[in-house]
Amino acid sequence: VIAGAGFGGLTCARGLKKAPVDVLLVDRNNYHLFTPLLYQVASAVLDPGEIARPVRQLIRPLHNADFLLANITGADLEKRELLTDHGPLSYDYLVLASGSQSDYFGNASLAKHAFGLKELDEGLALRNRILMRFEEARWTDDRELRRMLLTFAVVGGGPTGVEMAGALAELTHLVLSKDYRDLDLGLVRVVLLEAAGALLGTFAEPLREAGRRSLEKKGVEVLLKAKVADVTASSIRLADGHEIPASTVIWTAGVRASEVGSAMGLPLGRQARIQVLPTLQLTGHPEVFVIGDLAGATDGGASLPMLIPVAMQEGRHVAATIKYVLRGYGATNFQYKDPGIMATIGRNSAVAQLGPVRLTGFLGWLMWLGVHLVNVISFRSRLVVLVNWAWDYLFFDRPIRLIVRAADDEK
Numbered sequence: 232v233i234a235g236a237g238f239g240g241l242t243c244a245r246g247l248k249k250a251p252v253d254v255l256l257v258d259r260n261n262y263h264l265f266t267p268l269l270y271q272v273a274s275a276v277l278d279p280g281e282i283a284r285p286v287r288q289l290i291r292p293l294h295n296a297d298f299l300l301a302n303i304t305g306a307d308l309e310k311r312e313l314l315t316d317h318g319p320l321s322y323d324y325l326v327l328a329s330g331s332q333s334d335y336f337g338n339a340s341l342a343k344h345a346f347g348l349k350e351l352d353e354g355l356a357l358r359n360r361i362l363m364r365f366e367e368a369r370w371t372d373d374r375e376l377r378r379m380l381l382t383f384a385v386v387g388g389g390p391t392g393v394e395m396a397g398a399l400a401e402l403t404h405l406v407l408s409k410d411y412r413d414l415d416l417g418l419v420r421v422v423l424l425e426a427a428g429a430l431l432g433t434f435a436e437p438l439r440e441a442g443r444r445s446l447e448k449k450g451v452e453v454l455l456k457a458k459v460a461d462v463t464a465s466s467i468r469l470a471d472g473h474e475i476p477a478s479t480v481i482w483t484a485g486v487r488a489s490e491v492g493s494a495m496g497l498p499l500g501r502q503a504r505i506q507v508l509p510t511l512q513l514t515g516h517p518e519v520f521v522i523g524d525l526a527g528a529t530d531g532g533a534s535l536p537m538l539i540p541v542a543m544q545e546g547r548h549v550a551a552t553i554k555y556v557l558r559g560y561g562a563t564n565f566q567y568k569d570p571g572i573m574a575t576i577g578r579n580s581a582v583a584q585l586g587p588v589r590l591t592g593f594l595g596w597l598m599w600l601g602v603h604l605v606n607v608i609s610f611r612s613r614l615v616v617l618v619n620w621a622w623d624y625l626f627f628d629r630p631i632r633l634i635v636r637a638a639d640d641e642k
């Protein structure tokens with residue numbers, strides 16, 4: 232049983248394709264989400280269907296695999312059962328791969344008012360909110376109110392925050408400026424707040440600086456050493472008392488592992504990640520593996536980052552381990568091979584750090600485009616994404632700026 236059909240879980244299932252096992256993938260969503268482009272759903276570049284694929288379609292080539300749509304609530308390790316709202320599922324081997332969630336660090340005002348950017352529906356909700364604020368601002372006479380409606384605060388200067396802020400600034404200045412000819416778009420503020428002294432803290436110093444300069448050129452106000460204290464429906468207050476009137480706050484500053492680890496009462500490390508052996512097994516339960524964001528795996532003493540290559544390599548490793556164990560061999564230690572990191576700041580600008588190679592500006596952007604296009608989950612999505620990107624690039628247009636509200640589906 233593989234708990235979670237994200238990057239780790241799906242890769243593990245694929246790795247078991249030819250193994251003499253039956254695989255059951257369990258997920259609360261019936262799709263696999265390509266998270267790196269979620270901010271493009273929020274900023275009206277891409278539609279949800281272009282960055283998500285049905286799990287059943289993805290496992291069609293895996294003749295030993297099936298899928299169950301269910302919410303995982305825990306596991307009974309003694310009985311060897313995964314607990315779900317669909318009932319308990321017996322397993323011989325269990326792979327826990329339920330990823331991570333937004334962490335508001337216990338701040339109730341953030342949890343209530345800020346938009347997370349982890350799930351597909353959060354991306355859509357954010358797109359609706361941004362577009363709604365422009366509609367409201369257009370017909371508001373009060374200048375201060377208009378300014379508040381048109382102020383978007385992105386919290387967290389990591390890659391997701393930087394990408395979201397850049398995309399929002401471009402949506403406003405390049406696309407919406409044509410829709411709202413009678414609205415003073417000089418009132419629009421995109422503010423990126425980072426608690427540390429630099430953006431993109433995991434990148435080398437020159438890349439951090441290049442990223443900041445590029446964002447500022449696109450009209451983003453970057454506030455460093457800005458720690459958020461609380462948020463209301465109309466403002467964001469910093470720890471130093473400074474207050475910014477803003478009606479949309481996007482939270483990308485904190486992530487912790489999914490609640491499955493704590494529900495199981497397992498020993499947790501930093502960011503609530505489950506402590507694992509170097510083989511990715513649970514101590515005392517060699518039949519249970521943990522991978523991806525949920526796993527507190529380390530490399531040379533340091534925690535491995537919550538990144539796709541980590542989750543995929545771990546998924547592959549666990550699949551190989553299960554095959555070894557079935558043949559009577561022991562489990563081996565996992566070793567991470569770092570392929571590098573990158574972040575785009577918008578049109579013609581990105582930073583990429585690939586071993587000794589460092590790219591910024593247009594070259595970095597070309598590299599970012601290529602890598603993301605190749606990795607989008609299916610050939611069809613790749614084509615549609617390419618067409619949308621080309622359309623946006625050539626015509627400064629994002630036709631997907633639709634406000635789509637969910638109808639009551641409780642009928």
Ligand SMILES: Cc1cc2nc3c(=O)[nH]c(=O)nc-3n(C[C@H](O)[C@H](O)[C@H](O)COP(=O)(O)OP(=O)(O)OC[C@H]3O[C@@H](n4cnc5c(N)ncnc54)[C@H](O)[C@@H]3O)c2cc1C
Nearest residue numbers: 235237238239259266267303329330523524537538539542
């Ligand atoms: C906006 C954003 C952008 C990102 N950009 C990048 C990037 O550019 N590059 C990069 O390397 N990483 C990026 N990441 C991080 C990357 O998405 C994660 O590291 C990666 O997805 C981890 O893989 P995983 O398999 O552990 O979890 P996931 O891929 O998140 O999969 C977990 C799965 O478990 C399911 N699940 C969770 N809880 C339950 C439950 N209780 N019951 C049932 N199912 C459950 C979820 O629905 C999901 O399908 C980004 C993340 C976000 C949010």
